[in-house]
Amino acid sequence: MNITIDVKETELQTKVRIAGEIDAYTAPKLRETVFPYTERETSNIVVDLSEVSYMDSTGLGVFVGLFKSLNANGGTLQLIGLSERLRRLFDITGLADIMNINSEVEGGV
Amino acid sequence: MEFREVMQEKYKEILESYMKDQNEQALYLSQKFSRKSIEHKISPEEIISLHKTALLDLGIEFSEAMLPSFDILLEVMMAYGLAYREHQNLRTIQQELKSEIEVAANMQQTLLGTQVPDVDCLDIGAISVPARQMSGDYYHFVQDEQGAVSVAIADVIGKGIPAALCMSMIKYSMDSLPEGQYEPSQVLESLNRVVEQNVDPTMFITMFYGMYNTVNHTFYYSSAGHEPGFFYDHKTKDFKELYAKGLLLGVSKKTKYRQFEKKVEVGDIILLMSDGVTECRTEEGFIEVDTLKGYIQKYIHLEAQEIADKVYKELEFLQGFQLRDDFTLIILKRIK
Numbered sequence: 509m510n511i512t513i514d515v516k517e518t519e520l521q522t523k524v525r526i527a528g529e530i531d532a533y534t535a536p537k538l539r540e541t542v543f544p545y546t547e548r549e550t551s552n553i554v555v556d557l558s559e560v561s562y563m564d565s566t567g568l569g570v571f572v573g574l575f576k577s578l579n580a581n582g583g584t585l586q587l588i589g590l591s592e593r594l595r596r597l598f599d600i601t602g603l604a605d606i607m608n609i610n611s612e613v614e615g616g617v
Numbered sequence: 618m619e620f621r622e623v624m625q626e627k628y629k630e631i632l633e634s635y636m637k638d639q640n641e642q643a644l645y646l647s648q649k650f651s652r653k654s655i656e657h658k659i660s661p662e663e664i665i666s667l668h669k670t671a672l673l674d675l676g677i678e679f680s681e682a683m684l685p686s687f688d689i690l691l692e693v694m695m696a697y698g699l700a701y702r703e704h705q706n707l708r709t710i711q712q713e714l715k716s717e718i719e720v721a722a723n724m725q726q727t728l729l730g731t732q733v734p735d736v737d738c739l740d741i742g743a744i745s746v747p748a749r750q751m752s753g754d755y756y757h758f759v760q761d762e763q764g765a766v767s768v769a770i771a772d773v774i775g776k777g778i779p780a781a782l783c784m785s786m787i788k789y790s791m792d793s794l795p796e797g798q799y800e801p802s803q804v805l806e807s808l809n810r811v812v813e814q815n816v817d818p819t820m821f822i823t824m825f826y827g828m829y830n831t832v833n834h835t836f837y838y839s840s841a842g843h844e845p846g847f848f849y850d851h852k853t854k855d856f857k858e859l860y861a862k863g864l865l866l867g868v869s870k871k872t873k874y875r876q877f878e879k880k881v882e883v884g885d886i887i888l889l890m891s892d893g894v895t896e897c898r899t900e901e902g903f904i905e906v907d908t909l910k911g912y913i914q915k916y917i918h919l920e921a922q923e924i925a926d927k928v929y930k931e932l933e934f935l936q937g938f939q940l941r942d943d944f945t946l947i948i949l950k951r952i953k
Contacts, residue, residue, distance in 0.1 A: 569774035569821055572868055601823065601842030602864030602872075 510534070513541045521552040527559035530567030539570045546577040546585075553578065558589025568601060575607055584608065624650075624659070629671040636677060658705060660698035665691045725781050729788055734760040738831055740952045741766075742921030744929050745891075745945040754891045754943035755784045757791060759799060764831040767799045770843065770889045770947055771824040774865075783820060787812070801826040801839035802876040805863065809841065809874075812867035822866040825889055829949060834881045836949075839874040841866045844890055847910070849917065851884030856910050859887070881951045886921075888913065891945040921948040 511528035522545045530538060545551055553574070557563075571587070578585045586608045590598065598604040631650060635643035654664065669687040672679070733741050745754055759767040769791060773783050790811045794804060804826050812822055825846060827838035838846075842865035848857045863874045881887070909928075916927040925946045932944070 565772060565774045565823065572774075572821055572865065576868070600840075600844065600862065602862055603842070603868075606864065606869065 511537060513538060515541065515545070521554050523554050523556065525556045525559070529562040530560060530570070531562065531564045532566045535566040535570050538567070539573065542570075542574060543577065546574050546583060547581060548583070549581060551578070551581070551583040552586070553583065554586045554588060556589045557587060557594060558591075560591070560594065563594055563597060568597060568603070571607075572603065575603075586611065620657070624654070624657075625667060625670065628667050629674055632668070632671050633675055636675070658702070660694075660701055662691050662694040662698045665694055721781070725785070728785050729755060729757075731757045734758050734766050736760070736764065736766055736831055738834070738951055738953050739766065739829065740921040740950040742923070742925040742948040742950075743946070744922075744925040745943070746929065746933075747943050754945040755787070756889075756945055756947055757788060759791070761799060765799065765828055766831065766949075767801075767804075767826070767828045768889065768947060768949070769804075769824055769826045770891065770945060771822055772843070772891050772943070772945075774821040774823065783812075783822070787822065787824075799828050800876065801828055801837050802874040805839050805841050805866070805874040806872070809866045809872050810870060813870045821868065824866055825861070827887070827889065829881070829887075834951065836879045836881050836887055837876055838878070839863060839876045841872075841874060846887060846889040847913070848879055849886035849888065849913070851882060851886070854914075856913075859889075883951050883953060885951050886917070887949040889947040889949075891943060921950045924948050 511526065511530065511534035514525040514527075516523045516525075524542055524545075526538065528534065542553070542555075545553055555571075571585075575585050587598075588610060590610050595604070595610065598607065598609055603609075627650060631643050631646045634640065635647075665687060669684075669691075733743055741758075743756060745756060747754070754770075754772050756768065756770045759769075761767070771784070771787065773781075773787075787808060790808055791804070794807065805824065808822075808824065822841070823843040824841045825838065825843035826840075827836055827846075829836050838859060838861055840861035841863045845861060846859040848859050849855075850857065859877075859879065861875065861877050864872045879887075909932075912928045912931045913924065916924045919927065925948050928946060929944060
C-alpha cells in the first residue's frame with residue numbers, strides 16, 4: 509500500500525509521475541500533492557500512470573476532482589500510460605469521454 | 618480513612634511482608650495493587666512517593682544518603698505521569714467517538730433500509746457488507762403499482778461518514794421522484810442534477826439503475842459509471858456483461874444517460890454488484906472476472922439469497938476475511 513509521487517515543472521507543463529497503488533489510503537496524499545498545481549491559472553498537468561498497479565474508485569475521485577478544478581481555472585489535464593485495467597475503469601465511468609486519456613502527444617513518454 | 622491513606626497502608630503491608638521473606642504472595646499482591654492504582658488513576662510518580670513514605674514509616678534500615686535519590690526518580694517519572702493522564706483522556710474521548718459512530722451507523726441502517734420486493738415471477742437476493750463501520754455502497758428497491766420492480770445499486774466515491782451522509786441524500790431524492798417516473802435514464806438524469814448541485818466537488822457517485830417490467834419480462838437499465846452487471850443466460854449457460862456506459866453522477870450537469878434493455882426468460886439471472894466484488898484483491902493479485910463467474914456458476918442452482926451469501930463467503934475467504942472495499946451483490950432470478 510505505497511505510493512510515490514514525483515512532480516516536475518517545466519515552462520509548458522507540470523508532469524506528475526505516480527508509482528504504486530492509488531486507493532483510500534494513498535488517495536489523500538495524491539490529492540494534497542497535486543491539487544495546489546490545479547489552482548494556478550492555466551496550468552497543464554500531465555499525469556503518467558504507467559507505474560500504477562492498482563486504482564480504486566477513491567483514486568478515480570481524485571482525478572475527477574483535479575479535472576474539475578483545472579476546468580474551473582482554465583487548465584488542462586492529460587493522463588498517460590494507463591494500463592488496460594485502468595483504461596477500463598475510465599471507460600466504464602464515462603470519464604474517458606470527457607478527459608484526455610492516453611493520447612500522448614508532444615513530449616509524451 | 619481517605620482512599621489514598623488506604624492505598625498507603627496497603628502498600629506498606631505488601632512492602633513489609635516482602636522485605637521480611639521475599640514471598641510470592643507479596644509479588645502477587647503488588648500486581649493486584651498496580652491494577653487497582655491504574656483503575657483509580659494513580660500516576661507513576663505518586664507510586665514512587667508512596668514507596669518513599671512507606672520506607673520511612675517502616676523504619677527500614679538503609680543508607681540515609683539513598684533518600685534524595687527518590688526525588689530524582691520522582692521527577693523523572695513526572696513526564697510519564699503526564700503521558701499516562703493524556704492517554705486516559707484520549708481513551709475516554711475515543712470511547713465517546715466510537716459510540717457516536719455506532720449510533721450514526723445504526724441510523725444509516727434505519728434511514729437507508731430497503732425492503733426486497735415480493736413478486737411472483739422473481740426470486741431476489743441481496744447482500745451488502747461494509748468494509749468499515751459505515752458503508753459507501755447502497756442499494757434500493759422500488760416497486761410501483763404496475764408491478765415493475767426497480768433496483769438501484771450505487772457506490773459513493775469517498776468512504777466513511779461523508780459518503781454515508783451523501784447516500785442518505787440520494788435515497789431521499791429517489792424516494793421523492795414523481796410516481797411512475799422510474800425510467801432508468803430519467804432517474805439517473807434527475808439524480809445527476811441533485812448530486813451536481815449539492816455535493817462537494819471531490820465526491821462522486823456511481824450508480825446502476827434497472828427496472829424489471831413484470832408484464833413483458835424485460836429489464837431496462839442505465840448506468841452512471843457503475844461496474845457493469847452480469848446476465849446469466851439459462852439456455853446457453855453463459856454470462857454476458859450488462860454493458861452500459863455513462864458518466865458518473867455529479868460530474869457534469871447536462872449529462873444524458875442511455876437506456877438499454879434485455880429480455881429475460883425463465884431461469885435467466887441478473888447480477889448487479891459494486892466494484893468491491895470485481896476489484897476484490899487477494900494476496901496474489903486481483904480476482905479475475907472468470908473466477909467470479911466460476912463461483913456464481915457453482916451456486917447458480919440455489920435460491921437467489923443463497924447464491925449471494927455463498928459468493929460473498931467465497932470472496933471473503935479469498936481475501937483472508939479482511940474486506941478492503943464495501944461489498945454488495947444483488948441477484949434477480951426469473952422463476953416463472
